[in-house]
Amino acid sequence: MKRYFTLLPQPWIIIMIVFTVIRPAYADHVPAKEDETGGEAVVRIFAGGESLSILGEAKGGYLDGDGRRYGSLTAGPYIRLFDNLKAGAFYRFQQGERHDDDWVALNPGWEWKDTASRNEHVLIGDLTPRLLAGFLPGKNWVLELKSRYLNNLTNDERTITVRPGLMFVLFRGGEPFMNFFLQYELYFPLNYSDELIYERWAYAGVIFHINETLQAGLYGAYQTVTWGPSDDFERLHPGESYKVESEYLIAGVMVIMRLKM
Amino acid sequence: MKKILGSMMIIIISIFAARDVDPATLNYSIGDVKVKRGAAWMNGAPGMNLARGDMVSTGGKSLAIIAFSRGSMVRMRENTSLSITGNDRPDNESISLFLTAGSVFSRVAKRMNAEKYEINTATVVAAVRGTEFFFAFGKEGKSGKDLWLCVNSGLVQVEDISDSAKKVSLKKGEGIFIRGGSVFTAPKRYPWTRDLNWNMDPARGSVVDTTDLKSAYTDLLNQDYD
Numbered sequence: 001m002k003r004y005f006t007l008l009p010q011p012w013i014i015i016m017i018v019f020t021v022i023r024p025a026y027a028d029h030v031p032a033k034e035d036e037t038g039g040e041a042v043v044r045i046f047a048g049g050e051s052l053s054i055l056g057e058a059k060g061g062y063l064d065g066d067g068r069r070y071g072s073l074t075a076g077p078y079i080r081l082f083d084n085l086k087a088g089a090f091y092r093f094q095q096g097e098r099h100d101d102d103w104v105a106l107n108p109g110w111e112w113k114d115t116a117s118r119n120e121h122v123l124i125g126d127l128t129p130r131l132l133a134g135f136l137p138g139k140n141w142v143l144e145l146k147s148r149y150l151n152n153l154t155n156d157e158r159t160i161t162v163r164p165g166l167m168f169v170l171f172r173g174g175e176p177f178m179n180f181f182l183q184y185e186l187y188f189p190l191n192y193s194d195e196l197i198y199e200r201w202a203y204a205g206v207i208f209h210i211n212e213t214l215q216a217g218l219y220g221a222y223q224t225v226t227w228g229p230s231d232d233f234e235r236l237h238p239g240e241s242y243k244v245e246s247e248y249l250i251a252g253v254m255v256i257m258r259l260k261m
Numbered sequence: 262m263k264k265i266l267g268s269m270m271i272i273i274i275s276i277f278a279a280r281d282v283d284p285a286t287l288n289y290s291i292g293d294v295k296v297k298r299g300a301a302w303m304n305g306a307p308g309m310n311l312a313r314g315d316m317v318s319t320g321g322k323s324l325a326i327i328a329f330s331r332g333s334m335v336r337m338r339e340n341t342s343l344s345i346t347g348n349d350r351p352d353n354e355s356i357s358l359f360l361t362a363g364s365v366f367s368r369v370a371k372r373m374n375a376e377k378y379e380i381n382t383a384t385v386v387a388a389v390r391g392t393e394f395f396f397a398f399g400k401e402g403k404s405g406k407d408l409w410l411c412v413n414s415g416l417v418q419v420e421d422i423s424d425s426a427k428k429v430s431l432k433k434g435e436g437i438f439i440r441g442g443s444v445f446t447a448p449k450r451y452p453w454t455r456d457l458n459w460n461m462d463p464a465r466g467s468v469v470d471t472t473d474l475k476s477a478y479t480d481l482l483n484q485d486y487d
Contacts, residue, residue, distance in 0.1 A: 046485055050446070055487065083449065083482055130482045132452055142481050167486075174475030179486070207486060215486075256486060 029110050029237060031103050031227055034246035036065035040221070042252065047259040051080040055090065063248060069116050070096025076124070088126035095119060099155060100193065103230035110232075120154040133166070140169040146183075158190040159198070179207040179217075195226045195243075207256070215256040223248040284330045285311040285345060285356075289463055292323030292339075313347030319363070324469060326461060329356055332370035333378060334461050338363055338397075338470055346381070357381070364397030364474065368461050369415070382408060384442040387419045394431075395457055399474055404441035409477055411436030411454040421445070438477075453477045 040061040047054045057074040076090030097120055102113040126148050133141035146163040165183035169176050187199035205219025227244045287296070287309040294305035297316040305317060305325060317337060319325050325337045327345075333356060337343055341363025347356075355377045356369075369378040371391035379388040380396050385408055387396055392415020399407030410419060412431045419437060421427035429445055431437055436451040458470040 044487055050480075050483070053485065055485070057487065078485055080483060086483075086485070128485075132481060140481060142484075169479075169481060171476060171479075174473030176479055176484075181486070217486075 029105070029233060030242045031110070031112065031244050033244050034065050034248070036063045036246075036248050038063035038068075038248060038250045040250055040252035042254040043257075044254065045257045045259065046078075048078075048261050053078045055088070061096075061250065061252075063250075066112065068096065068098070068112075070094070074124070078126070084129055084131055086126075086128045086130075088124075088128070090124040090126065092122040092124060093119065094122060099157065100228050101155070101230045101232075103227065103233060105232040105236055118154075120152060123151045123153060125149040138168070140171060142167045142169065146185075157192045160188045160190060162186050162188070163201075165203075175212075176209045178209065181205050181207070181219075193226070193228050195228065197226075199223065199225045205252070205254075207254070213258055215258075217254045217256070219252045219254065221250040221252060223250065285315075286328050287311055287317065287325060288328040288334070289326040289468065290319075290324065291469070293320030294318070294323055294325045295320075311345055313345055316342060316344040316361075318342045326463075326468065329370075334368045336366040336368075336461055336468060336470075338365065341365060355379075360396060360398070362398060364395065364409075366393070366395050366457075366459060366461070366470070368393045368459075381422070382442060384408075384422055385419060385439060386422055387417050389415060389417045391415050392417055393459060395454070397474055399438075399477065402441045404443065406442055408439040408442050409436065409474065410439070411451060411457070413457075413459050419445075451477065452481070 038061060040059065042057065042059045045056040047056075054077050055075065060069070060071040062069050072092050072094035074090050074092040076088055078086050078088040080086050095118060096116045098112060098115060102115055103110060104113050126146065128144060128146045130142055130144045133143045144165045144167065146165065148161045150159045150161065152158070163183050163185035165181060167179055167181040170178040170180075181203070183203040185201040185203070186197050189195065189198040200223065202222045203219055205217055207215050207217035209215050224245055224247050227246060229241050233240070233242070287294070287305050287307060289307055290305055295302050295318045296305040296309065296311065297318065298314070311317065311327060317325055317327065319337050319339055319341050321339050323339050327335045327337070335343070335358065342361045343365060344359040344361065346359045355372070356379070357377070358380045360380055360382050365380065367378070367380065367389070369389050369392050372378060377388050377390070379386050384405065387394070387410055393413040394415070394417050395409075395411050395413070397409045399409050410417065410431065412433055412435055414433050417431045419429050419431065419439075421443060427445060429437060429448055431448050434450055435448040436454050437448045438446045440446065453472065453476050456472045458467065458472070460466055460468050462468070
């Protein structure tokens with residue numbers, strides 16, 4: 001050890017000591033970038049007719065990094081305003097969601113709060129225009145732009161999401177047989193986060209039409225979230241900030257039931 | 262003299278009989294086409310004359326085109342049964358048909374004065390004066406068979422036989438779905454009608470239409486997956 005230190009120039013010794021002392025302290029109060037995988041399962045029921053249908057949805061998910069679990073129940077009507085335009089209004093009950101302010105100080109140390117049993121209530125307004133993309137080769141291409149306004153009544157966070165999507169429906173014997181879809185969803189925070197786009201989701205999937213009533217599907221989703229400073233962080237480290245982009249790769253399975261009323 | 266008068270009577274009667282219904286001919290056929298006249302069934306063949314009371318029936322993967330004297334035509338798709346019911350007015354050449362199964366394309370030459378072209382089912386009558394339209398049975402429901410109708414040109418009036426106040430007019434490009442044969446939905450443009458083959462002339466190309474009506478029930482714009 002003595003021989004090692006006498007070989008190094010003295011200024012370098014000082015720099016090494018400084019980084020050894022400072023870096024761990026700084027990293028502690030900034031969340032680490034996450035790169036996790038997980039799984040989701042969704043069951044949806046659409047009950048209705050030509051111009052009005054009621055959606056009921058149950059979703060559950062798991063991320064393997066820190067064993068985070070989340071789930072939600074959503075319900076509400078879709079109304080067909082025009083052939084190419086639907087509007088919806090939904091209530092969602094959710095648990096396990098993570099927000100910027102869930103990065104909390106333990107004194108000492110920091111961690112993401114476990115929100116698995118925290119109840120949140122969200123109101124959602126939906127507007128979905130669709131059109132048949134006849135300009136694409138083949139037939140049965142559907143272009144969609146699902147746009148939503150989410151008002152989280154629990155923490156007052158308000159978000160607009162915009163999700164363009166393209167779907168191809170394969171027919172067999174005159175009836176839909178399989179759907180292939182691609183979607184890209186953007187979350188625009190209205191009253192939280194300094195980011196223009198807080199969260200992004202890219203989806204790709206396939207849906208099998210088992211019969212008129214039952215469909216089942218598989219999808220992959222790639223999510224990125226940009227975590228910003230939490231309340232605790234800003235209170236304990238005024239003047240500092242952070243921006244941590246985490247990535248999540250999720251495999252999902254869905255079941256859709258359609259009931260005619 | 263008596264012979265001359267007798268001949269004139271026969272001629273007069275024949276003229277009235279001929280004008281009782283627009284004379285029809287089985288113009289073209291593919292596959293299994295049969296004609297029922299009275300109680301007897303016979304094979305239908307191109308060139309065969311058809312008269313009021315005749316029923317024409319097509320089997321699977323079969324087709325028949327019936328031509329009327331003034332240029333109106335009706336093309337029967339597979340598994341279709343159509344009767345020529347005619348009318349009781351010898352002073353005009355109206356065409357009256359009764360569809361009991363399957364689907365038909367109609368191309369109707371302009372009618373004169375009070376002449377009509379109409380296709381009836383047990384519940385609905387579609388009447389036109391000069392147009393081209395498609396009329397078909399759909400799925401069987403609890404209250405009866407669904408009906409589909411779409412117009413390629415001209416104007417079609419569809420009326421509920423049991424309630425004359427229930428009627429709707431369809432113009433070019435519009436279609437209507439009648440649930441159970443009696444519940445009228447609003448006329449609108451259906452994307453599946455773009456696939457219909459309207460050609461009635463074998464010399465111009467295929468007269469076979471392979472549009473599967475099951476696809477008519479899928480409104481891709483109304484499917485939510487979320």
